[in-house]
Amino acid sequence: MDLRTLSYLVVGATFVLYIGIALWSRAGSTREFYVAGGGVGPVANGMATAADWMSAASFISMAGMIAFMGYGGSVFLMGWTGGFVLLAMLLAPYLRKYGKFTVPEFIGDRYYSRSARAVAVLCLIICSVTYVIGQMKGVGVAFSRFLEVDYETGLLVGMAIVFCYSVLGGMKGITYTQIAQYCVLITAFTIPAIFISLQLTNNPIPQLGLGSKIAGTDTWLLDRLDLIVTDLGFDQYTTSARLSTLNMFAYTLSLMIGTAGLPHVIIRFFTVPSVQGARSSAGWALLFIAILYTTAPAVAGMARLNFNQTIEPAPGQYLAYEERPQWFRNWEKTGLLAFEDKNGDGRIQYSADAASNEMVTVDNDIMVLANPEIARLPNWMIALVAAGGLAAALSTAAGLLLAIASAISHDLLKGMIAPGISERAELLASRITMALAVLGAGYLGLNPPGFAAGTVALAFGLAASSIFPALMMGIFSLRVNREGAIAGMLAGLGVTLLYVFQHKGVMFIASTSFLGDMPPNWFFGIEPNAFGAVGALVNFAVAMVVSRCTARPPADVQDLVESIRLPAGAGEAQAH
Amino acid sequence: MPRLTRQQAHQYWRRNLSLMCKLLLVWFAVSYGCGILLVEPLNQIRLGGYKLGFWFAQQGSIYVFVALIFYYARRMAALDREFGVHGDER
Numbered sequence: 001m002d003l004r005t006l007s008y009l010v011v012g013a014t015f016v017l018y019i020g021i022a023l024w025s026r027a028g029s030t031r032e033f034y035v036a037g038g039g040v041g042p043v044a045n046g047m048a049t050a051a052d053w054m055s056a057a058s059f060i061s062m063a064g065m066i067a068f069m070g071y072g073g074s075v076f077l078m079g080w081t082g083g084f085v086l087l088a089m090l091l092a093p094y095l096r097k098y099g100k101f102t103v104p105e106f107i108g109d110r111y112y113s114r115s116a117r118a119v120a121v122l123c124l125i126i127c128s129v130t131y132v133i134g135q136m137k138g139v140g141v142a143f144s145r146f147l148e149v150d151y152e153t154g155l156l157v158g159m160a161i162v163f164c165y166s167v168l169g170g171m172k173g174i175t176y177t178q179i180a181q182y183c184v185l186i187t188a189f190t191i192p193a194i195f196i197s198l199q200l201t202n203n204p205i206p207q208l209g210l211g212s213k214i215a216g217t218d219t220w221l222l223d224r225l226d227l228i229v230t231d232l233g234f235d236q237y238t239t240s241a242r243l244s245t246l247n248m249f250a251y252t253l254s255l256m257i258g259t260a261g262l263p264h265v266i267i268r269f270f271t272v273p274s275v276q277g278a279r280s281s282a283g284w285a286l287l288f289i290a291i292l293y294t295t296a297p298a299v300a301g302m303a304r305l306n307f308n309q310t311i312e313p314a315p316g317q318y319l320a321y322e323e324r325p326q327w328f329r330n331w332e333k334t335g336l337l338a339f340e341d342k343n344g345d346g347r348i349q350y351s352a353d354a355a356s357n358e359m360v361t362v363d364n365d366i367m368v369l370a371n372p373e374i375a376r377l378p379n380w381m382i383a384l385v386a387a388g389g390l391a392a393a394l395s396t397a398a399g400l401l402l403a404i405a406s407a408i409s410h411d412l413l414k415g416m417i418a419p420g421i422s423e424r425a426e427l428l429a430s431r432i433t434m435a436l437a438v439l440g441a442g443y444l445g446l447n448p449p450g451f452a453a454g455t456v457a458l459a460f461g462l463a464a465s466s467i468f469p470a471l472m473m474g475i476f477s478l479r480v481n482r483e484g485a486i487a488g489m490l491a492g493l494g495v496t497l498l499y500v501f502q503h504k505g506v507m508f509i510a511s512t513s514f515l516g517d518m519p520p521n522w523f524f525g526i527e528p529n530a531f532g533a534v535g536a537l538v539n540f541a542v543a544m545v546v547s548r549c550t551a552r553p554p555a556d557v558q559d560l561v562e563s564i565r566l567p568a569g570a571g572e573a574q575a576h
Numbered sequence: 577m578p579r580l581t582r583q584q585a586h587q588y589w590r591r592n593l594s595l596m597c598k599l600l601l602v603w604f605a606v607s608y609g610c611g612i613l614l615v616e617p618l619n620q621i622r623l624g625g626y627k628l629g630f631w632f633a634q635q636g637s638i639y640v641f642v643a644l645i646f647y648y649a650r651r652m653a654a655l656d657r658e659f660g661v662h663g664d665e666r
Binding site: 066077082085207210223241248249283 | 634646662
C-alpha cells in the first residue's frame, strides 16, 4: 500500500476514535463542561495533562531543535519538565482545594478585586491565543505534508474535529479525547525511535542507545557524533552551550515558571477528585511526559548522526546530488530542505561555513518527521508519525480553547457582566464562546499574523512573569494584597513585553525594534525568549514592596488562604 | 471532618514547607546545578557513552523530577493522615 493511502487510513481511524468519544461524553452541566465533573482519576488526568501539555512543538520541533543545538537544547528538556515539580508543590494542590473553575477566578477572590480578575483574564487570553496559533499552524502543516491536501483544507478538517469534541463535551470530552491522543502520540514517537536505536546500536531502549556504542564498532555513539560535527566546523554536540551559562540558566527558569503558570495546564488539575489526587496526578503527568522527553534527545542525536552520514558517508566522500535518497527529494518540494551547488561539482558539501555550505536550508522541523524515512523504516511507521503529530497539535489546541472559552464565559460573562445568569444559560454561553474560539483560532491559523513565529516564547514569558507569581504569592503569603498583586502583575508583564518588543520589534514588526536584536544590547546577554525569569523576579519584588506599603488583606481573605493550605474538604465541591 | 486548632494548622503548614524546601533543593541541584552550573567538571566523568553533565541535562534531571513529585505526593499523603486532614477520597 502506498504511503498516502496508509496515512489516510491511520489518520482517519484516529479521527473516528476522537469523534466517537465526543458523542459518548457530552457535558450536561457547567461543572462537567469546565472541570469534567471533578471526577477524573489521577492517572487518567495525568495522561490527559500530558497530551494537553505536549504540543506540536514538543512532538515535531523539539527533537529537531536539540539535534542542531546539542547540549544547548537541554534548556527545553529541563525547562518543560521541571515546571511540573513547581506545579505539584507550589500550585496544583492548593488551587484544587480552592475548588473553582478557572484561574482568574482564584486571583479575583484571593485579591478581592475585579480588576485583578480582569488583568488575569487578559494575561490568560494573550498567553493562550498566541499559543493556539502555533497549534493551528501545526495541524495545517501536518495535513498538507502527509495527506497532500492544501494547508487550508487540512486546517478546516482539523478545526471540524476539535469543534466536535470540545463544543459538545467541554472538559469532559476533551479529557477523554486527550487520553486517546496521548496513546496515539506516544506510540508514534517511541516506535520509530526504538527501531532507529536498534539499527544504530542494537539497543532497543533509545535512552540507553544514545549512551551506547555504535553497532559493530567500539566507538560510543555520542563520541562519533561529536567528531563528525566538529569535522564539519560545528560546535561539539555534547558541550555546545546556548550563548552563556547565565542565559541557559535564565532560559530554563523562564520555561519552568512559564510551564507552571500556563492556565490550560493548571485547569486540568481542577478535574481530579481530591488534593492528594492533584499531587499524584502531577507525578503521573510528568511520568507520561518524561517518556517522550527522555526519548527526544535520543531521537535528536541519532537523527543528526543519520542525516550527516547520509550526506557524507565517509570523511571527504560526499554524496552526489543525483543519487540523493527519496526523502531528500520529498522534503525539497516543501522548501524545508534546500541544496545549492556552490562549487558546481554535483556533490553535497555540508559544513558550518556559510560560504561553502551547500545545504542552504535544513529546517529543524523535518528531523522528527523525516527521521523514519532517513532510517528507511516501513511506510506504516511514517503514517503513524503523521497521526501522532496531529494528535499532539489537536489535543493542545483543545485544551487552550477551553481555557479561553471558560475565561470568557465564566470570568467575564458570569463573573462581571451578568452575574445572575442561570446554569443552563451559562452552559450555552460557554458552548458558544468555545465555538467562536475555534473559529477565531482557525482564522488566525489561515491568516497568521506576521508575529506568529515569535509568539510561543512570548506565551511562556507572559505566564512566567504575570500569572505564576500572582498565584504563588496568593497561596504562600498572607501579606500580599490587592494593590501589590495588581502592581506586580502589570510590572512583570510590562518589563517582559518591553524587553521582547525593544529587541524583536513592537508586535514583532522587526523595523520597530528600537534596540536591535543583537546580543551586545541584551541585558547581561539574556536573550528575549529567556526574559520571563527576570519579569517574574520583578513581579515578586514589586508585589512585596507595594503590599508592605499598603493595608493588609481583609480577615476573610486571610482565612481563605489558611483554608486552602489544608487539604480536607477538597471533595466538597464535587458534591454539588 | 475534625477541625484543627490554629496551632496544629500552622504546624502542618511548617512541616509541608520544610519538606518542600528540601525537595526543591534537590530540584535545583540536579537541573541548574549538575545540568548547567557544574556541567563542565561533571563532563570529565563518563556514564557509558554519556558525559555526566550532558546526561544530567538531557536525561537525569527529568528522572529525578518524576521521582521528586511522587515522593512529595506520598509524604504529603502521610502527613495529611497524621493530621486527620486527608478527606475520605482515594
